[in-house]
Amino acid sequence: MPTLNWIGKEKVINHHQDVPYKTLEPQYTFSNGKESKTATSQNKIIHGDNLEALKSLLPEYEGKVKCIYIDPPYNTGNEGWVYNDNVSDPKLKKWLGQVVGKESEDLSRHDKWLCMMYPRLKLLHKLLADDGAIFISIDDNEQAHLKLICDEIFGIGNFITDLIWRSADSSNNDAKQFSVDFNHTLVYSKKSDWNSYRLERTEDNNSHYKNPDNDIRGPWFSGNISSPNPRKNLTYDIVSPKGLIIKPPKNGWRWNKEKVEEMIIDKVVVFSEDETRIIKKTFLKDQSGIVPSNIWWEIDDTGHNRNAKYELIKLFSELKTSDIFKTPKPSKFIEKILKIASNKNSIILDSFAGSGTTAHAVLNLNQQDGGNRKFILVEMEDYANTITAERVKRVINGYGEDKKAVEGTGGDFTYYELGEPLFLDTGFLNEEVSLDKILEYVWYSEAKTPFIKPKEDYLLGAKNDTAYYFYYQKDSITTLNESFLRSIKTKASQYIIYADNCLLDQSIMDRYNIVFKKIPRDITRF
Structure with missing residues (x-):
């Protein structure tokens, strides 16, 4: 398997084991529109370094997180906003100096990004459930590098897909080369037998199911009758009631002769009027849902970056959040991910929480289907309480004019700060820890x-x-x-x-x- 090497890799591949274990200290719980000092909610918003926070989650959550969504820095080189997108944040520089050493002075921005991401992905892998999946949004600056390190950490056989999402609602005519209209979202599982949940069928999905022969089993669609691979043992002739010979498709029939004859008796397979071909009936009543595509191009279905900005402006009319979050994700995009990767009782984790879109999506989806999904958000920046947690409060209570424009979802969360390390530098237990x-x-x-x-x-x-x-x-x-x-x-x-x-x-x-x-x-x- 191809592997990726970069300056500092040998210092970070096992660094997750050296990260100090810190306690999570509850600051308040938001419930019923009020804050209290007791830590009673299973929803968590954590302020602190996400590497340390992920380590602190292990005792309670290792192997239990059904769906992880992260939107890490894309490493575009843009330094014009709070969430430093070229990973030259002073906190990260200090960390690189401590972990990588003097070599960090010679790192390119790609080396720095890989050093930052690798140990975080190792801990995310530990937290992911055996039947869970991780979704990582990225663009072309680091997509190729991310794919290789995820192959290494999650296993190349556990790569699910590169989900293409149309993030722009119109092309950028000011672009010098190509208008960038989509983002990548790499999807990996813990085990290769991961299956997505099916999406609900729409009227458009069902529109091609008809019932021309008034079959009592309802509308049907002509299904595929050809074998997906060439199979000599399936290349037999079929004789129609009038004695006409129907030759097999190039790859042969999808089923053996005995099965086809049984299906003809059951009228699941029928002959065309001229008896020159057979038709396999696929009934609408037997269709449970739609297997998700890995191209999400319908912006009405998932939203786009401009939708997400409007969403933030509506939530924070008094703040210039658009100056902080240049390319936020719309809650509809995260909702669709949750529909295919979680059930009503799943734990959802986002360790690059930003404005809190993932919690917004969880609360929306719970409101829609009566679910009890739980979210864990981690945000290292100073706006963790004033924007990330504040957004979640407004989603719970309702927001807009007089809090009536958008109905509140209900729900609660406990807000945490990272506490003291369990072990002192001397190796002794920290007696300040409970x-x-x-x-x-x-x-x-x-x-x-x-x-x-x-x-x-x-x-x-x-x-x-x-x-x-x-x-x-x-x-x-x-x-x-x-x-x-x-x-x-x-x-x-x-x-x-x-x-x-x-x-x-x-x-x-x-x-x-x-x-x-x-x-x-x-x-x-x-």
């Missing part, structure tokens, strides 16, 4: 499942007949000894016990199948 956050991390590092705090002191939980204990006290040294063993209440075939020290005899450890792990040395960094 005990529950520490326990959640350690349990996930062992069991890869969400943490539910047991009632027994120091017990993390049990899995596969192994009980896990975390004997930790903030203000004193803990020692695994016989006294602690006598306090254990959970029966298991094996015990993994964390503590600061261990004074147990090896014979006792062997007798009870105890594995001692020293705090913090033996806590796994993921």
Whole structure:
């Protein structure tokens, strides 16, 4: 498989493992039109570096996100707006200097973009569900590079399609070479057997189904009767009721002779009036939906960039958001993605949230079909609360003149800031982090499942007949000894016990199948 190399690659291919794990600190929950201090919503908007935020989501969400949509910087070289599109943002420069080192001074903007994207895609791959898909919008500046690194991270066999979306409603006659009228959206799955959900049929889709013979099974359409590949065993003749010989198509019939004869009896296959050909009836009643095309050219169906700007202007009449977001995505475009890649209870993630279009689309779709989809947005810029979260509030409440122009969708979300790192630079646990956050991390590092705090002191939980204990006290040294063993209440075939020290005899450890792990040395960094 072809792979892509660039300056700094060797420094970032495993960098996701070195990203510090930080806690997510709830700031407020927006519900019923009001803010409260309790973190009660399953919808999340997170302000902070998306690389660190993605790492912080792992304990709760690894392998659970059904649909990921991201609209990362296109790396056009344009520096004229807040979301720095040529990835020379001071924060990124600082990060590159720390991770890549002095080599970063010689990086081209393409090298920088690849260094920025690679570890983020690695973490997104971890968060994606086995039956999930990721959609990544991009243009020609980085499409070829993105395709190669996604082949590497997600697997070339898990490439689904390059979705072409008509992003402009008219051609740009001021263009010097070609008018750029579309964007790419690369689609990858976690496994090669991913299937999209079918889109609802429209009147136009159904218009060619007729019922000229008044078949009681309803309208039908003449379906394909030819084999998709040349098949000698399917190249038999068919004899009509009048004894006319009907020769097979070039590739042969789609079915064997016994199947065709059965279909003729059932009148699913019928003869033409002159009996020179056969007709396969495909009934409208049997059609459940439309397989999505990978060309989305109907702007009435998906919207376009100018629609998206109008949407923002309507939402933020008091702000010049068009100066911030030059090419936002319309919510209808994201809605269509969600229709083919999520169900009513899916978790949706957007780690380049921008103005919050993905949350807008989720809320719209839930309102339309009564779904319970949940969104997670991550935005690193300072407008995460004033624009991203504010947009979601207005969508929930309704917006426009007197909040009546567009009806509110209802819903809620909790707004988070990235908190303290779990580990200090010295390697010790950060005692500013709450005990529950520490326990959640350690349990996930062992069991890869969400943490539910047991009632027994120091017990993390049990899995596969192994009980896990975390004997930790903030203000004193803990020692695994016989006294602690006598306090254990959970029966298991094996015990993994964390503590600061261990004074147990090896014979006792062997007798009870105890594995001692020293705090913090033996806590796994993921």
